[in-house]
Amino acid sequence: MTLILQAVLLLGLIGITLAIIFGKDLMISVVIYCAFSFLTMLLYNIMGAPDVAFTEAVIGVISTVFFIIILKSIDRKTK
């Protein structure tokens, strides 16, 4: 059961990464990056490292906010 869950989460991580890379709108990429962080947190939790999961949850939010601040100063759409 745990193995299946891990496999699903890892596949989700790959899908999210592809979505971030090929996204045209940087704002959407940043929000999806937050989801990446959340899935990583779940993965750490399943693998038995709740300490690391806690850190990932907090840092994921903070880095998303930093990215959004930076997005204000650059062009939102990619060429």
Next chain:
Amino acid sequence: MRKTITIILLITAVFVPFIAFNVLPVIGDPSSAPNTHVSDHYIEHAIDECNSPNMVTAVIVDYRAFDTMFETTVMFLAGLSVIMILANRPKKKIFAPSSLKRFRESGHPIYKTVNKDVMISIIEPVILIYAIYVLFHGEVSLGGGFQAGALIGMTYLLDVMVVKREKPIFNLPKKRAAAIAGIGPFIYALTGFISIIGGGLYLEYNKFPFPIHQAELHSIGITAVEIGVTIGVAGTIITILNALMERISFDDDIN
């Protein structure tokens, strides 16, 4: 001349780690120290030796306290380099999209549903109390200094970004925030000297010169060190935020 020095430094910085990598054990090597006896020792003796039910905390701030001290220092240096690179550039003026402004001024229902100032003001104390809980309960349950510091930094970030106040409650300009980030590793390093006064090694919590039980000495040592880590992390996050805000000045509020 300066360029030559820079190039020599860069090449050294690239090649010295490669020389160091040869000395490290191969990943997964069954005869390396962590795979033979170190991990088993941690698992068997963590509770007797460190009196900390959370083994992660025992390893990070007790067995490997010296290592964690320089991790905190590295983080402080990272925050400093971010602000040194970003803050020395000219400011860039950002204009908010006019459509949002028009909606807000005409009192569109989107801006009347939730008062986000009040909402965030209610959330902030809860996050802060949770940060204090995580800090002082770190040796028993989840968390520790790093997470508590990140939570405190997040509270400041939310307060600056979302709540519109006439006068901010905590105003931390870039120099003050960087100084606070430096106080953290300083407290950590100072804790190590207290055990030297008691006749022990650096950061050896058993040898604190206080007449109390050994378990309490360990508890005091871990808490003092984690307070240092907390202050360092919170200061670093606020420093990076200041660096980003220095780079861009908003014409309108952010969301």
